[in-house]
Amino acid sequence: MEKERIETGIPGLDKLIQGGFIKGSTILLCGTTGTGKTIFSCQFIWHGLEKGENGVYLALEEDKESIIKCAQDFGWDFKKYINQKKLIVESIFPSSLEEIKDTIREFIRRVNAKRFVLDSLSVATMGWKESESIPIIRRSIFELAKTLKDLQVTSILISEIPEGENKLSRLGIEEFVVDGIIRLHYLEFTTGDIPRSLIIRKMRRTDHETDIFPFEITEKGIVVKKG
Ligand SMILES: Nc1ncnc2c1ncn2[C@@H]1O[C@H](COP(=O)(O)OP(=O)(O)OP(=O)(O)O)[C@@H](O)[C@H]1O
């Protein structure tokens, strides 16, 4: 299989992962609240739009306008591309993962999207409890990832981590199904140094860097500093 790379659009990140995400791969973007998951994902979508790759941003908790405004703050004019039918930003309140999968399929086909963001997978799997059958849950998440693969989009699935927890996902299953994992950190009570950092926790078929890399949120978005 070819390893065509999709640039992330985050300055400093691509060189840590051999040029970008593998085309068609599914990446879990983990972090506690306010670590920059939504900004990172908007930046990924924006970079694609500027390169002629259409996108879909599906929000499950945040309303559509707040995603558009978040992008606008960094000068990323999502509305322009929505009007040109190259981008869909939508917020839905689904009743099942089936419904989410159907919506994703429809949206991605509608604009022939090459990049997709689900904000967030944690909300998508909210209907399940840890006590439910692990094989069934695992299969459902696998099928979601397979849906995205079949559509040949490169995807970011956002994973919200509760404060103080050392998990990568809500159920502890999601990380095994995805191709890559990037974790964003925010260090409280620090003085001087940049409080934000990221780690590439997994990137299948990629000889990736393993250090902790500080990053900043600038007026142009996220910028990874040299480690
Ligand atoms: N214009 C800006 N310049 C610098 N930093 C900013 C700017 N806008 C937001 N931030 C920082 O980014 C944080 C929010 O980032 P973002 O919305 O991507 O987080 P998140 O991980 O998606 O959070 P949540 O889990 O609550 O959705 C803010 O708390 C703030 O620290």
Ligand SMILES: [Mg+2]
């Ligand atoms: Mg967010």
